[in-house]
Amino acid sequence: APMMYAAPAPPMAAAAPPPPPMAAAAPPPPPMAGAAPVPQPPPAAQVQQQQPEEGQADGEAMDYTRVPKELDKRFEKLDTDSALRPTIISPGDIWTKKAQKALLASPTISVLDSSGQKEEKDAAFDLLDALTKSGALPVDHAALHIVIAATHCFDKTVTETVVQDNTNPIDKVERSTLIMASTIHQKPAAALIRQAQYSRVSSTSPMLFVEDGAA
Secondary structure (H helix, E strand, C coil), rough: CCCCCCCCCCCCCCCCCCCCCCCCCCCCCCCCCCCCCCCCCCCCCCCCCCCCCCCCCCCCCCCCHHHHHHHHHHHHHHHCCCEEEEEECCCCCCEEEECCCCCCCEEEEEEEEEHHHHHHHHHHHHHHHHHCCCCCCCCCCCCCCCCCCEEEEECCHHHHHHHCCCCCCCHHHHHHHHHHHHHHCCCCHHCCCHHHHHHHHHCCCHHHHHHHHHC
16 A cells, blocks of 8 residues: 655754843942932921901900090090090999809899909909919900090980081081091001091091091
């Protein structure tokens, strides 16, 4: 029987030689002699600015014991009619106390004579002294109420002032209130009235705005 001959396989192509080895990376240069290390920038400082409380003026605190004298000076300078008079407020001998023992309790009313007033006053100052540790702790959220009064005097009655003198008494009283308000609040009169009323008030009381330089 005839023999079957298998065709010889073609020779395989020779494989490519492996790539040459990569050159080793150069080591980092040694630090130069005498070179100081680069300082890192410091972290940004957090500056906290304390906002002034409502009603607290910048700078020194105001001495309220000098307010009556300042009012007298302003009265003499700006009150051309000499109608303003300082007023002394004298409290009565008997005071009425309204208090409640608890937040939801019903308020009670009691009458205090001179001895009872002294006891309540001493108790209030003792409590304030304990809360502030004899003044070592400041009282930030507190309100001080001061009552200062002055009397506007008319030479005539309101009707006679309008009919005989042909004068509007409201303008006179308005001037007096602006004199007091500008002294107590330490602000010019122009900052205490509305812009729509500026022309009217400046015409009836020009001395208030000449002093402030607003006229």
